[in-house]
Amino acid sequence: MKPIKKIVIVGGGSSGWIAASVLAHDFRPDVLEVELVESEQLGTIGVGESTVPPFVELIKNLGIDEQHFIQSVHATFKLGIEFPDWHQVGESYFHPFGWIGTRFGMHDFYQVWLKAKSKGHPSELQTFAPCSAMARERRFFLPQEAPKTTPLGSAGYALHIDANLVAKYLRQYAEDRKVKRTEGLVTEVRQKEDGSIASLVLESGQEIHGDFFVDCTGFYALLIEKTLGIGYEDWLHYLPCDRAVAVQTENLGEPVPYTMSTAREEGWSWRIPLQHRTGNGYVYSSEYCSDDEATGKLLGYVDGKTIIEPSIIPFRAGVRESFWHKNCVSIGLSSGFIEPLEATALHVVVRGLDFLLRLFPDQHCDQALIDEYNRRMRMEYELIRDFIVLHYCLTQREDTPFWKRCKNMEIPPSLAETIELFRAHGTLREGVGELWTASSWQSIFEGMGIRPENYSARVDNLDYTWIESKLTEMESAINGMVRNLPTHGQFLRDRFGAI
Numbered sequence: 325m326k327p328i329k330k331i332v333i334v335g336g337g338s339s340g341w342i343a344a345s346v347l348a349h350d351f352r353p354d355v356l357e358v359e360l361v362e363s364e365q366l367g368t369i370g371v372g373e374s375t376v377p378p379f380v381e382l383i384k385n386l387g388i389d390e391q392h393f394i395q396s397v398h399a400t401f402k403l404g405i406e407f408p409d410w411h412q413v414g415e416s417y418f419h420p421f422g423w424i425g426t427r428f429g430m431h432d433f434y435q436v437w438l439k440a441k442s443k444g445h446p447s448e449l450q451t452f453a454p455c456s457a458m459a460r461e462r463r464f465f466l467p468q469e470a471p472k473t474t475p476l477g478s479a480g481y482a483l484h485i486d487a488n489l490v491a492k493y494l495r496q497y498a499e500d501r502k503v504k505r506t507e508g509l510v511t512e513v514r515q516k517e518d519g520s521i522a523s524l525v526l527e528s529g530q531e532i533h534g535d536f537f538v539d540c541t542g543f544y545a546l547l548i549e550k551t552l553g554i555g556y557e558d559w560l561h562y563l564p565c566d567r568a569v570a571v572q573t574e575n576l577g578e579p580v581p582y583t584m585s586t587a588r589e590e591g592w593s594w595r596i597p598l599q600h601r602t603g604n605g606y607v608y609s610s611e612y613c614s615d616d617e618a619t620g621k622l623l624g625y626v627d628g629k630t631i632i633e634p635s636i637i638p639f640r641a642g643v644r645e646s647f648w649h650k651n652c653v654s655i656g657l658s659s660g661f662i663e664p665l666e667a668t669a670l671h672v673v674v675r676g677l678d679f680l681l682r683l684f685p686d687q688h689c690d691q692a693l694i695d696e697y698n699r700r701m702r703m704e705y706e707l708i709r710d711f712i713v714l715h716y717c718l719t720q721r722e723d724t725p726f727w728k729r730c731k732n733m734e735i736p737p738s739l740a741e742t743i744e745l746f747r748a749h750g751t752l753r754e755g756v757g758e759l760w761t762a763s764s765w766q767s768i769f770e771g772m773g774i775r776p777e778n779y780s781a782r783v784d785n786l787d788y789t790w791i792e793s794k795l796t797e798m799e800s801a802i803n804g805m806v807r808n809l810p811t812h813g814q815f816l817r818d819r820f821g822a823i
């Protein structure tokens with residue numbers, strides 16, 4: 325065995341610095357040398373500001389003080405996402421983090437609630453989700469500081485972050501742990517006889533050697549595609565949006581503790597509130613809307629004064645045919661992209677690194693490790709793709725050509741099976757999991773108008789009067805808890821001296 329002694333990361337966006345931080349945390353610098361090359365001339369994509377709960381886990385696992393991180397990257401808390409106008413114009417639903425309801429002994433809450441609905445119970449599903457209740461009242465408190473037995477104790481949360489400040493923060497973290505940063509544009513990639521990567525040549529003429537390379541060059545895909553020739557599998561037929569326009573605005577009022585993702589004529593717009601500003605964008609399909617039209621529409625959707633010029637970001641939904649090839653792994657936008665509707669891209673970066681560490685190779689890069697990595701990452705991307713397509717394909721909107729197309733769109737066979745199974749009994753496919761809990765799927769299905777035709781017959785063991793009284797108890801416990809929490813703005817002020 326010839327251990328890898330040096331890893332070279334190309335790219336200093338969020339994925340590059342997350343990769344550098346994770347590697348620097350996992351390996352002693354005398355065991356593994358890490359060098360990151362980035363070009364200020366090219367810059368980073370500069371978006372990617374909404375996250376999912378595992379991002380908070382990453383920060384904790386790196387040993388970073390959460391309070392310090394939140395203050396440094398001007399973060400706010402995120403309890404979930406509000407989705408106005410997706411099912412029908414004028415309707416809205418919420419996708420919360422954390423759980424919905426508590427189990428009734430051996431029985432899933434959702435199945436019991438379905439039985440209650442079949443008997444005419446008036447409750448909404450989200451009434452039993454602590455995160456939805458907190459979001460509705462714009463209140464927040466850290467779940468880990470609440471007793472585990474209270475509704476708040478097992479709520480979840482993620483963060484809204486300033487992407488540039490996060491890259492800067494993690495750069496400092498990685499450099500403090502001996503990661504070497506080299507500024508420069510890579511103009512040539514030299515390969516060995518077997519096709520693997522030997523070294524990078526910068527514009528200055530400097531040559532950088534490594535045993536293993538991480539391609540974090542974003543949509544440039546300099547190593548994985550331009551050098552190694554690995555193709556891209558297009559998912560445009562499932563996800564027709566292919567461009568975004570982004571702009572930052574001044575905050576008007578207190579930031580809300582959730583992301584807003586509003587369906588629009590040819591796509592959807594996001595609103596991500598930070599402590600010091602708001603990130604906004606319009607994701608659209610170029611088949612139905614020009615860049616100028618999209619920019620005009622976005623400027624009409626935003627509230628506060630704009631603080632930068634709007635920028636257009638083209639993208640293609642899809643994945644690499646192989647994420648890892650020879651001695652190079654692609655992480656971040658170079659490995660694939662699914663539109664940011666559920667803010668999953670940074671999560672996929674972390675998953676990629678997690679799998680890489682679990683399957684860490686020696687210099688030989690055993691093909692069995694490579695194959696397993698590629699299999700797992702593909703599953704990860706396909707699961708996210710299915711979850712995102714679910715938001716579109718169940719729409720009842722027919723008010724624009726874009727929505728007519730979504731209503732009648734082709735969907736992945738795996739998603740068709742998921743929908744069919746859920747429709748029948750509210751059950752989810754084996755293996756659906758990890759990032760999206762059953763509560764997540766139930767929230768989107770309910771919000772998009774799909775409630776299962778039957779509940780599990782096992783629930784008939786439970787007495788309906790008892791179910792009713794337990795539901796009332798749960799609802800009042802959640803409402804009582806939420807009433808006593810500070811507003812999100814107050815919490816940020818008290819804890820972080822923010823806003």
Ligand SMILES: Cc1cc2nc3c(=O)[nH]c(=O)nc-3n(C[C@H](O)[C@H](O)[C@H](O)COP(=O)(O)OP(=O)(O)OC[C@H]3O[C@@H](n4cnc5c(N)ncnc54)[C@H](O)[C@@H]3O)c2cc1C
Nearest residue numbers: 335336337338339369372374510541542656657664669670
């Ligand atoms: C519209 C949009 C909205 C998004 N919103 C979210 C969100 O809410 N949540 C989320 O999790 N994700 C989101 N994402 C994804 C997120 O932005 C990315 O996953 C994340 O920023 C990581 O990007 P990256 O580091 O892979 O690429 P980039 O940020 O593009 O960085 C690429 C790096 O490679 C360097 N580079 C490239 N070529 C060379 C070269 N030849 N020599 C030297 N250096 C080079 C560049 O200088 C740069 O440092 C969004 C993406 C888009 C397009």
